[in-house]
Amino acid sequence: MKKSLRTPLFALLVITTIVSFSSFIGGPSLFTPKLKFPYKKAGLTERQAAAHLLSRFTFGATTAEVDAAVKMGLENWFEQQLAMSLPDDTVKQLLSSYDALQLSNADIVKTYPRPGKILQMAVKDGLINKDSVNKTDRPEYRAQLQGYLKEKGMKPQQELFRQFINQKILRATYSNNQLQEVLTDFWFNHFNVSITKNDCAEFIPVYERDAIRPNVLGKFEDLLVATAKSPAMLLYLDNFVSSGNDMVANNRVNPNNPKPRQVQGLNENYAREVMELHTLGVDGGYTQKDVTEAARVLTGWTIFPIEDYGGGGVQNARKMIDRIGEDKLEGLGFVHQGDFFFAANRHDKNEKTVLGKTFKANGGYEEGMELLKMLAHHPSTAKFISRKIAVRFVSDDPPQSLIDKMAKTFVDKDGDIREVLITMACAPEFWEPAALREKTKSPFELAISSVRSLNATVRQPFQLNNWINKMGQKMYYYQAPTGFPDNGKYWINTGALLNRMNFGLALASNRIPGIIVDLVKLNNNHEPESTEAALMTFSKMVMPERNLDETIKRLTPMLNDPDLVKKVNDAAGKTTPVVEPNMANNNDEMMMDKPEGDKKPKDRPTRNNDVINTSMLAGNNTMLSQVVGIIIGSPEFQRK
Amino acid sequence: MASRRGFIKAGGLALFGISVGGVPSFVARAANSRKSIGLYKKNKILVCIFQRGAMDGLMAVTPFNDEYLKAARPTLSMSAAKAQDTTPLIDLDGRFGMHPSMTAFEPLFRDKRLAIVHGIGSPNNTRSHFDAQDYMESGTPFNKGTSSGWLNRATGLLGHDATPFRAVSLTSSMPRSFYGDNPSVAISNLQDFAIQLKGNPMGANMAAKSFEELYDQTSSALLNKTGKESFDAVKLLQKTDVRNYQPANNAVYPNSPLGNSLKQIAQLIKMDVGLEVAFAESGGWDTHFNQGAVTGIFSRNVLDLSTSIAAFWTDMGTYQDDVTLMTMTEFGRTVKQNGTGGTDHGRASCNFILGNNVSGGVVHGDVKTLAIENLEDGRDLAVTTDFRAVFSEVADRHLRINNDTVLFPDWKGQKIGVMNA
Incomplete structure (x- = not known):
């Protein structure tokens, strides 16, 4: 009985694999696309659909990326993401100095010993008298310990975690294979482990x-x-x-059996x-x-x-x-x-x-x-996993009809995650108005989508991590095996929301060290004539295909108050931003020592691979950065 | 006491009635929900302090006559006897002595406001910090997958309308105890509760107004409601001079993380913003090396703990009836001292409960003579009181939450009488 069922299923699998493989080899254009997204029936234009698609399967997209997806066809864009094989030279280059990322567990244990173990070794080697162990917060003592580590070819463990967290931020920001990054984040959280x-x-x-x-x-x-x-x-x-x-x-x-x-x-x-x-x-x-x-x-x-x-x-x-x-x-x-x-x-x-x-x-x-x-x-697994995927990509409370379709694919296709995602994206439920803008970005998603939308240069990823923590998501430190809850209610509370707004303001005004925003360049080196124009231009750029009429209507009168604008600019003129662009690559955040050989490239590429032009940066136009900061902190930008 | 409440009641409702700006809508709403059931009652507040790293309960509160302890700890045990060359333990009852650095606790204990439970711990004998904290905070010592924390569940059981400040943790990230569906806030510094733009207050002000407009119009109910509450909270905190807070009754908080956390909890309590469950942390208890005795690491830790809590209590003044404070730690430490002048991970420890309705001035619990046959696994102070017995009783008597099937689903034990009925 079991065997007779298995054979045709296997044959079907082989065929599916061959079809998808050949469509990949031949390039999407040679074949009629296998997929068909039913967004027209949901009343969406192709561009609106592209904006929705990219908002769910990437960490944020610019207008240009939405345009590119429309140009190549939405289904083709998705297939390309599913193939996970776009060249990622930028990411490779950025990660090349992160030596810990290549190591085996055995080498990690040797190179990055736990703090307690370092102390033990130092005591054992007679470097430290064990009676002075409790004075380890003294600077000279720490310097002594640093020297000891260097001599042994070891590094403090927090350096390992710094590299690890930075790689996540850099990949999410710069990788062309966005879906792979989104899914790595999703599955890690599903199978959560905690630092x-x-x-x-x-x-x-x-x-x-x-x-x-x-x-x-x-x-x-x-x-x-x-x-x-x-x-x-x-x-x-x-x-x-x-x-x-x-x-x-x-x-x-067991009191009777002390062990x-x-x-x-x-x-x-x-x-x-x-x-x-x-x-x-x-x-x-x-x-x-x-x-x-x-x-x-x-x-x-x-x-x-x-x-x-x-x-x-x-x-x-x-x-x-x-x-x-x-x-x-x-x-x-x-x-x-x-x-x-x-x-x-x-x-x-x-x-x-x-x-x-x-x-x-x-x-x-x-x-x-x-x-x-x-x-x-197990059939329960098919349902459970399908629901969890739908919660991540569709809405906090996805329709049962969608989950059923996905679970059926899960069972029919031997638990093939790729096929389950295809079923989801081809289902009408994915495109329904009830799904649009219904998900609330997590702090990580907010931070990454902001730097991606503004084409910011991320020189010190850990600085971004500090803000992500402040907004309520300590990456890799969620204690429980459940992983972070995936719903807006969890992320949005008063303290976290204020920090989201403050993040927008800090980012746009170049007050996050090592995260460089060039707003004028973003607008093709064209400075908007008025704050109103800035609002129009940048809202559309940062949030393509959203209805922003109400946002603009509410903000315009405030921004048009000439007194206010003057006061803001005058007040800001007295201070300088914390980031001096040409200094930003000196020090990759708060490590007490900078490991040798960890040389940072002088200039980091922006996402379109240009070298940034530092001449127009920071603080020249306070009103402009203020407007963009408000857009990033606005309720509309918290949604995806 | 009664007159203060009467004033607040009258004042609060009067303000609400003429809808003068400045009373946050969430406070009005919460007050109103009580009014509607014909009962204006101020909230009770539970303050929990987690001592991370596992406090050595035998050094904090020492059974000083125990010869086995003296033998097991040649350099770590202290005496209650007066001596010229050293400071004695604070003799509590002829059997237990508090660490000499905890003098701030002595009057509270003598006043019967401070209770101690000794031999408290988890039925799960794990000696991993992570696992033991996880179990204690989730309140389910044999289930890792419990998604919520016990204090979050407690918040959910309070019943009446909540303000955004109902559950506040003075920590940079949400503690495990607060995980869950009921709204809570983690904030390490009240001053962060503002729209900020460094060096440009005018810009911040303008941005705040813009954000308020935008969150007022958004179609997302969640963002709309939370946005409104955020700005109410900001305005409220602006009215209070958070930075230059003056504690009442000349209370002096130590300038330590715990002292600062408790000071800010006191501020929130006095602002009457609806705080009901507060959480703070204290670190440095994992004393494997050179723990010290009368002086040293442990001594500094308990000094900070006791003076922070005593300052908080003094500062609370007329609010004391509303507040109960409870400490907790994941486990205790070995009876025997180790080779590096410290102690390793053990089983039971002790905890402190402070409040006017606490059965104070007593060392509760059951601590047997520390002979090897009485020790758990032949080495540790045995757990004789399940932490859930104490947490549950405090929640019940102080917050009037008695739904233990939700609070501690797998627990079916007895309460031990740390609170007055």
Whole structure:
């Protein structure tokens, strides 16, 4: 029964793959486009549709980019984004000095030790007397520690996170493959791990690079398996300690059986969250019994020892591996894949039943793979994932009809994320008036769409990060495995909203160090004749195809008050902006030391690859930057 | 007490009645919602302080007669006996002594406003800071996936109309305790509550007016409502001189992060903007190295903690009846001191609860002799009081929230009487 169903499905898959592959090779123009977006039926012009499409699948678009999408055809633009293969030389160049991004987890551990570990080593090497450890906030002491690190070829861990956060901002700002960046952000948040948990923190850059990024448009199963095996996830949700040797449930205190510190036993955290948050959803039809049984299936899934990280269990594994010999592990049922390790000796070998499926005794590593496969393809997963994608790209409360269509594709196409996105974009619900401008930008989206719309030059990405934090989104630090909630209500509160407005004003007036805006150049070196003209020109440029009549009507009388304009300009003339453009590349934000070899290119390209012209920057036209700041902070620009 | 409330009631409603500008619409609305049910009652306020890093409860409040403790901590234990060369512990009840740097707490304890719960902690024996904080803040010690924090759920259970200042965290990002659907604000500095353009106040003023116009006309209900509330809040804070705040009763806050946070919470409380749940943090408790005893790192930490809280209490003056303050920390530390003059991650710790309706002047809880057979895992002070028993009782008695199935869904324990009935 099962087999007969499988064959035609497989054949269909092969055909789909061939079709999409050939359309990519031959270029979109050779074939009639496979896709058809039904925006005309929703009453949208092609340009309006393009603005909507780009607002959802990029981190923000300029008028010129909307025009370009219209010119090439909306469906072709989408296919090109799905192919994720546009050249990205700008990003490559910008990231070339970020040495940490290429490292393996093992090298990261060696190069960027945890602060506590640095201290331990320094005490051990006799550099620091252990009685003076509590005086580490003294400058000379810090300098001593810096010297020690340099001598050892190591760097402080915050430098790793600085590079990691900066790369996210630079890619989101400059990459031509915008959809890939949007999806990397989406899937990371879905499979959230957090720098707030020290145990997994340094493994997060590799997690995003190797587990998330390559799989964002592939099969959901591949994404799930890649996250399940990644050290970041194994440590974040504790599966690395889970063992079948002794059934002490999930750290629950057992007064009759006091254990030494390293409790050996079952840990259900990952098993629960993989069902509740990653696949089936909380109402996906599993029980506590299923959670426990799934945890037993996954016992022994741990990290391969990296230096001395991962606590007692992992270090015991190191001793055991040395004793057995690496070459003999496979024969004994152990599995070693990169940083992932299946410790057969910690695996619960008995029979288990999860969601009605029996896993026979002695299933070993393979039963974990089977479990993940089953979860990845479960009908509840199809619905749960489809809804989550629709919430991100359509509205906070997407129509059930749309979710059903997407879930059907998910099931029919073997969990192919690319196909699910196509179904969504080809559905009328995507284009309905109820969906337009309905999503509220997250702080990250607001910041990136602002710099993209203004074609700003991002020299010090971390400065942008500071504002994103202030507006309520500390990237990579969300503590709970749920990831950031994806709805406007979460992002918009009084404090955060005021910070959004202040961000607009600060950005447009060049008061964010290392983020350079040239408004006059943006308008083809043409200075608007009046504030009213500035308002018209820049609103349309920053928010293409929006109805801005009311915005303009409300603002015009205020901006036309000649006294006010004069006062504002006079008041501003007495101060200078904080950014001196020719100094901005000296110092990439607040690191206490700047790593050697981390030389920044003298001039960074703007998004259209010009070298910026510094002559007209900053503060010459206060009223103009004021107007643009108000546009960025306006309610209309908070929506996408 | 009664006369102050009477004045506020009359004044507030009078202002509202003649709709003089300056009363934020959210305050009016909240006041009005109470009026409509015929009951004007000032809100109770719960202030929570999370001591991140795990405070050594055995050093903060020491069972000083315990010979096992003295043996386990050759350089970290202190005596309550008066001596010439050192400052003794503050003897609370003949068995427990508060750290000598916590003199600011002594009158509050003697006055029966300050209670201590010893042996408090989580039923989950994790010794990871991250996990233990996560569990304590979500209020579900065995479930990582709980999306909301317990204080957010508490806010949702308050029932009546909210102002945007109902739940405020004086932190730069939203704490786990505040995660959830009920609106809350994280702000590290009240002065940031303004439209700002450095060096150009005139421009800021003009921008503020423009933003107000725009948020007034937007078709997004969410942005419209929040925008209105934001500008109301800005105007309100402009009227108050936030920068030059003068605490009442000559209270002096330490110039520390916690002191500044509590000072700003006091300001919000006195502004009557509808604050009901406030949150602040205190750091530096992870004392693996050179913890110190009478002096040193730990001593400085408890000095800051106790003087900040005592200053806040003094400053509260006539508001004291409305406020209960509670501290919490993710776990305690090992009974035995380690090789580097500190202590490692343990199990139970203690916490402090301050308020006029607290069953104060008592060290609650159950601390057994620290003989090895009484220790959890043979090394740590055993958890004898589930933190949820205390949090739930404080929420119940002070905020009148007694829906424990929402607040602490998996908990079915007993309250221990830290609050007066």
